[in-house]
Amino acid sequence: MSRTIKDQSVEQLGGSGSVLARQRREHEEMDRLMERYGALVDPGRRAAVLKQIVQLVFSHAFAEETVLWPAVRASVSDGGELTARVEEEHQQINDLVADIERLPAGDPGREDKVRRAFALIRQDIRDEEDLLLPRLQEAMTTGRLRALGTTWAAVRHTAPTHPHPVVPRRPPGNALLGIPLSAYDRLRDVLGIGGSASRGER
Numbered sequence: 376m377s378r379t380i381k382d383q384s385v386e387q388l389g390g391s392g393s394v395l396a397r398q399r400r401e402h403e404e405m406d407r408l409m410e411r412y413g414a415l416v417d418p419g420r421r422a423a424v425l426k427q428i429v430q431l432v433f434s435h436a437f438a439e440e441t442v443l444w445p446a447v448r449a450s451v452s453d454g455g456e457l458t459a460r461v462e463e464e465h466q467q468i469n470d471l472v473a474d475i476e477r478l479p480a481g482d483p484g485r486e487d488k489v490r491r492a493f494a495l496i497r498q499d500i501r502d503e504e505d506l507l508l509p510r511l512q513e514a515m516t517t518g519r520l521r522a523l524g525t526t527w528a529a530v531r532h533t534a535p536t537h538p539h540p541v542v543p544r545r546p547p548g549n550a551l552l553g554i555p556l557s558a559y560d561r562l563r564d565v566l567g568i569g570g571s572a573s574r575g576e577r
Contacts, residue, residue: 394524437534450514
């Protein structure tokens, strides 16, 4: 039976540059930030942490969908079924966060949507670490996992950082639409502009 990547050493995952180790590090950071958000009371600090979570989650998911899931579909016998499951989770998170970004702070429905988004993010992490990534680990050599990690990291650092509900979950459509949106998102992040481009995408 495949072993969850959560409990493996960095060496077992193929080293720190392996896509498995990179994925787990970012999953741990997501969890840390969500815990921090829940512990904060000050609205301004909560908003800043939520912004960090959104930027991390969406750049991470875009890199998965552009680089990692095509590799799973090509290497794992039931890869199509496995990736379809997490892509559906990604779409639900995308839709919830797009709603969150449209709602003003203090709106009674906003925190409920944040809680639902966090629950989905945690479920997505478990599905990836317990089901999908161990199958990729079985199918690939350490060298391939490291090469995939390098490609994944390059895409991750140029990916969109906010939800865009109409962007497809699979290549080539996600790359064709996502890359231009990445520049828009990162400019918004630098300028501190709120809201979502998804307002004009509905």
